[in-house]
Amino acid sequence: MRTIRIAPSLLSANFGRLAQAAKEAEEAGAEYLHFDVMDGRFVPNITMGPAALQALRPVSSAFFDVHLMIVEPERYLEDFRRAGADGITVHVEACTHLQRTLAHIRSLGAKAGVALNPATPPEVLEYVLEDLDLVLVMTVNPGFGGQEFLPTMLPKIEQVHQLVTHVAHPIAIEVDGGIDVHTAPQTVARGANVLVAGTAIYHHPEGVSAGVRALRRSVEGLR
Numbered sequence: 075m076r077t078i079r080i081a082p083s084l085l086s087a088n089f090g091r092l093a094q095a096a097k098e099a100e101e102a103g104a105e106y107l108h109f110d111v112m113d114g115r116f117v118p119n120i121t122m123g124p125a126a127l128q129a130l131r132p133v134s135s136a137f138f139d140v141h142l143m144i145v146e147p148e149r150y151l152e153d154f155r156r157a158g159a160d161g162i163t164v165h166v167e168a169c170t171h172l173q174r175t176l177a178h179i180r181s182l183g184a185k186a187g188v189a190l191n192p193a194t195p196p197e198v199l200e201y202v203l204e205d206l207d208l209v210l211v212m213t214v215n216p217g218f219g220g221q222e223f224l225p226t227m228l229p230k231i232e233q234v235h236q237l238v239t240h241v242a243h244p245i246a247i248e249v250d251g252g253i254d255v256h257t258a259p260q261t262v263a264r265g266a267n268v269l270v271a272g273t274a275i276y277h278h279p280e281g282v283s284a285g286v287r288a289l290r291r292s293v294e295g296l297r
């Protein structure tokens with residue numbers, strides 16, 4: 075039976091009470107906490123840096139899943155690892171030397187991830203599969219929360235699943251963008267096993283806990 079992990083995206087939380095938002099997600103059973111790091115260059119938005127992780131590390135034992143939407147991500151790997159990152163994901167479109175960057179992440183003792191923008195084909199992963207622990211299939215164009223899920227990404231999730239099943243070590247498939255109780259089951263059916271959700275969790279009308287539970291229930295039969 076596959077394990078499906080939930081990764082609430084703090085981007086949709088109230089930045090004035092991030093610690094509370096992190097605790098609520100963990101208490102609701104979310105295994106991951108997703109940090110969207112944006113630099114105003116790779117994407118048109120600016121969010122948080124290592125200081126946010128450092129502040130939250132003492133209040134959460136969840137897996138800190140850091141999604142770097144920044145140019146030259148290799149310059150900041152140590153900083154994020156030191157601040158408490160358990161996994162660091164870089165965009166293939168932002169890396170000149172992708173294999174070197176992934177090896178660097180692992181050398182720091184963190185899990186190494188690669189994110190693919192919607193227009194990027196999965197074939198770019200072919201020669202770095204041995205260096206990877208996670209593939210993040212963006213199901214919206216990165217930059218903002220609250221966007222609509224792109225159904226054209228469903229066949230890509232399936233393609234990534236086919237690529238990673240032949241690798242000897244486990245590689246997680248994470249999906250991010252417009253993930254809710256309707257879209258999550260479609261992605262899990264194609265092989266996704268880590269669900270990033272901002273709006274569906276932090277803007278759930280009945281609260282964070284209800285948001286996490288609803289998402290988990292939506293994929294239960296599919297494990």
Ligand SMILES: O=C(CO)[C@@H](O)[C@H](O)COP(=O)(O)O
Nearest residue numbers: 216217219220251252272273
């Ligand atoms: O990386 C990103 C956006 O670039 C995501 O993590 C979003 O923050 C997810 O938000 P929702 O689409 O779930 O509202």
